[in-house]
Amino acid sequence: xEEVAEYRSPVEQALLDAVIELPAPFxxxxxxxxxxxxxxxxxxxxxxxxxxxAAYEAELVLGLADDSPDDDDPALGTPGAxxxxxxxxxxxxxxxxxxTAELALVLNVGRGTASHLAHRAWTxxxxxxxxxxxxAAGALDEARAKALVDVLxxxxxxxxxxxxxxxxxSATQLTVRKLKDRALALLLAADAExxxxxxxxxxxxxDVRLYDCPFDGMATLAADLPADLAAASxxxxxxxxRMLKADGDQRPIGQLRTLVLADLLQRPWETDRxxxxxxxxxxxxxxxxTGRSSEAGAVNGLPITAAHLRELLQRLEALGVRAPEGGSxxxxxxxxxxxLRATSTLDxxxxxxxxxxxxxxxxxxVEQSAEVSGDCDCAVLDRxxxxxxxxxxxxxxxFVHTRDRTCRFPTCGQRVGWxxxxxxxxxxxxxxxxxxxxxxxxxxxxxLKTSAQGWRFEMTADGVLxxxxxxxxxxxxxxxxxxxxxxxxxxxxxxxxxSPADPDDEPPPF
Numbered sequence: 001x002e003e004v005a006e007y008r009s010p011v012e013q014a015l016l017d018a019v020i021e022l023p024a025p026f027x028x029x030x031x032x033x034x035x036x037x038x039x040x041x042x043x044x045x046x047x048x049x050x051x052x053x054a055a056y057e058a059e060l061v062l063g064l065a066d067d068s069p070d071d072d073d074p075a076l077g078t079p080g081a082x083x084x085x086x087x088x089x090x091x092x093x094x095x096x097x098x099x100t101a102e103l104a105l106v107l108n109v110g111r112g113t114a115s116h117l118a119h120r121a122w123t124x125x126x127x128x129x130x131x132x133x134x135x136a137a138g139a140l141d142e143a144r145a146k147a148l149v150d151v152l153x154x155x156x157x158x159x160x161x162x163x164x165x166x167x168x169x170s171a172t173q174l175t176v177r178k179l180k181d182r183a184l185a186l187l188l189a190a191d192a193e194x195x196x197x198x199x200x201x202x203x204x205x206x207d208v209r210l211y212d213c214p215f216d217g218m219a220t221l222a223a224d225l226p227a228d229l230a231a232a233s234x235x236x237x238x239x240x241x242r243m244l245k246a247d248g249d250q251r252p253i254g255q256l257r258t259l260v261l262a263d264l265l266q267r268p269w270e271t272d273r274x275x276x277x278x279x280x281x282x283x284x285x286x287x288x289x290t291g292r293s294s295e296a297g298a299v300n301g302l303p304i305t306a307a308h309l310r311e312l313l314q315r316l317e318a319l320g321v322r323a324p325e326g327g328s329x330x331x332x333x334x335x336x337x338x339x340l341r342a343t344s345t346l347d348x349x350x351x352x353x354x355x356x357x358x359x360x361x362x363x364x365x366v367e368q369s370a371e372v373s374g375d376c377d378c379a380v381l382d383r384x385x386x387x388x389x390x391x392x393x394x395x396x397x398x399f400v401h402t403r404d405r406t407c408r409f410p411t412c413g414q415r416v417g418w419x420x421x422x423x424x425x426x427x428x429x430x431x432x433x434x435x436x437x438x439x440x441x442x443x444x445x446x447x448l449k450t451s452a453q454g455w456r457f458e459m460t461a462d463g464v465l466x467x468x469x470x471x472x473x474x475x476x477x478x479x480x481x482x483x484x485x486x487x488x489x490x491x492x493x494x495x496x497x498x499s500p501a502d503p504d505d506e507p508p509p510f
Contacts (some may be wrong), residue, residue, distance in 0.1 A: 048138030054145070055136035058121035061103065064471065065092065065118060068099040072453040092122055098452040101445065102469045104411045111412065111444070120146065123153040127160035130168055140168070143176050151183040154201065155194035163190060210415075221261075237261050310353045332402050333381070338482040339462045340403040342381045343395075352380050386434035392421050393433075400438045403479045407442035408465045410475035414442035422446050424459040436461040 029042060073096055092099065095118075104114035124132035124145075131148050134140035148167060152160040163186050171179055187194055206224035225233065241256035249256060331349065333342045344352075360376040384395035392400065400421050407414040419440040425431030439459055441449060449457055454470030463479040478484065 047141060051135050051138045051141050054142040055132060058124050061118055061121040062125055065095045065099055068096040070094055070096045073097050074451050098448045101448050105469050105475055106473045108411060120149050123149045127152055127157045128164050130164050140171060144171050144179055147176050147180040148183060151180055151187055154198045155191045159191050334481055343399050343402045344381060383435050386432050389433060390427050392438055396435055397421055399435050403463050404440040405480050407445055408439045408477050409441055409445040410467055410477050412445055416440050418442060420446045424457050439465055
């Protein structure tokens, strides 16, 4: 692809730039004026357009992949090279390991979705050219094309094309489920080892995932298991739940299954095991805790003084906020715009409130106390100071983890417990170990920032991170609690790009 670009004349390049800038044509008919038959015909036309667009999307994805060779990836045996479970993706041979991260940013989707899209496009080209052609002609819908890819991507290209020739003529007459079942039956007869390879691939990517449901306070815990183990586990949970039901528990059976599963995982009855303590971080305003507000927390733009801390402690203690035995409570104090000013534990807050300001101690001869000390305007709690060391200090780690909460790479949502605290401007090139230059990146995106060519990362002092891909696409993410800037005259409110709960592993369909 790069070689073709080198031979474009200035006129050709200018024409391409002009065409790309034009809005995509879209024919929209007045639906209210269409007859029943015309509406049905128009729906069929739209379905064909969707198929043709999917084929064009695959061609664009492959073109961008061709522009992303693995020449500049860390070589085997060098620092940063992938190995073991981080080995390069064999299904995209010759393509940079960082390509799917760029594709995710370009399309503003999760890495899992981008990876599935790239693999599907690659399979169209290598294994299923007839399916791709039918899709491009609008003769086959994307759902059926995906079904063929899902089954035939793990066999050889020759076998896939042979089976494709048998499946395509009747593909549109079968439901998606029946088409997939027929493809599986043919594949079992032609290449049983491919099914085993598919199973091993699924086992390699198996994981336990947590999907948030923020609107109802619930979440979904999902695990990828071999079918027999999943069935046995479900049967056990169901049997125990039905025993509770038989004993008179009136709650719905589904709710009982979830409670049984939680008990089985946590095993509180096994006292010989070492206890596991959860350290929870709850970010909420005092007003929200008391039911008076649903707004984000704030310190009203004022310095966090000893007097302010004493008032804060009084309100927390009135609410009965306490650290659980063996656990912890982290407090996040933010300004009016949501910028994180400081983090603290309850114990540290009490110490600072008692000590007060070092520059304005209590009156001479009077024992310092909460009533008389530190009522000046000096801040006694603020963002952790920068350090000359490479490794962030513990207070810096707590501050950055509280501010970011997840990996800050656009479209990623890996939880902060699995993220590295990274220098946005590398420490080796003069970047300070300061909270204004530190952000959370999951290991995958940390490696991308360190080893991938052509990427640019920039961050403001309040944690707004901007990432630019080698293809020139720019995305910006703000810390979760930071309010967006006010819109300019006549412009819509800027809410920033969407932040999936965990786009690293978005739920299907892909």
